Amino acid sequence: MSDAFVRNGSAAGAFPIAVAAGAGRFSSGMLRVQFNLLGGASDQIAGLMFGLDANGDYFYVRYNTRDGNLAVWRVRDGQREVLQHGEVHRQLPLGVWHELVVRVRGRDVAAHVAGDPTIAVAHRLDREPEGRVGVQVKRDAITAFRGFSASPSLP
Known part of the structure; x- marks a missing residue:
C-alpha cells in the first residue's frame, strides 16, 4: 500500500473524505447526497467519492463554486x-440545500445537480470503480451533508 494517501492527508491541498459506514463495496448504481455550501477561504466544494480501494486510490465527482461546475477527478x-x-x-447559492446525483454503470459515470440538470458531467473511466463510497470536500471548505444514499442498482 502506498503511504501517499496518508502523507497527503494533512497537506495544504488536502481533500478530506468521509467513508460511508455500512455502505459496503460499490461498483455500479446511484449515489446521492444533499449538500449545503456554507463557506471556505478559497472556494466551496461538495463531492461524492467512489471506488476507494485498499491503496487509497479513488474517484470523485465534485461541485466547486470557483469553477461553477461539476468535474470528475481521480486520486x-x-x-x-x-x-x-x-x-x-x-454558481449555486451558498446556504441553500442542493442535491448531487452520480450514476455509475461499469466504467461510465454521469452526474448532475438535481433541480438543474444542465449542471452536469459525464466521463468514461479507465477501469470499473469498485470500492467504498462517501463524501469529499476541500480542506478549507465548510460544507454540510445529509441524506447520503448508495443504491447498487439503477432506477
Missing part, C-alpha cells in the same frame, strides 16, 4: 487528476 498514489469538467458554469 491515484495520493495525486489528484481532473478527468473531465462539465461544460455549464453556474
Whole structure:
C-alpha cells in the first residue's frame, strides 16, 4: 500500500473524505447526497467519492463554486487528476440545500445537480470503480451533508 494517501492527508491541498459506514463495496448504481455550501477561504466544494480501494486510490465527482461546475477527478498514489469538467458554469447559492446525483454503470459515470440538470458531467473511466463510497470536500471548505444514499442498482 502506498503511504501517499496518508502523507497527503494533512497537506495544504488536502481533500478530506468521509467513508460511508455500512455502505459496503460499490461498483455500479446511484449515489446521492444533499449538500449545503456554507463557506471556505478559497472556494466551496461538495463531492461524492467512489471506488476507494485498499491503496487509497479513488474517484470523485465534485461541485466547486470557483469553477461553477461539476468535474470528475481521480486520486491515484495520493495525486489528484481532473478527468473531465462539465461544460455549464453556474454558481449555486451558498446556504441553500442542493442535491448531487452520480450514476455509475461499469466504467461510465454521469452526474448532475438535481433541480438543474444542465449542471452536469459525464466521463468514461479507465477501469470499473469498485470500492467504498462517501463524501469529499476541500480542506478549507465548510460544507454540510445529509441524506447520503448508495443504491447498487439503477432506477
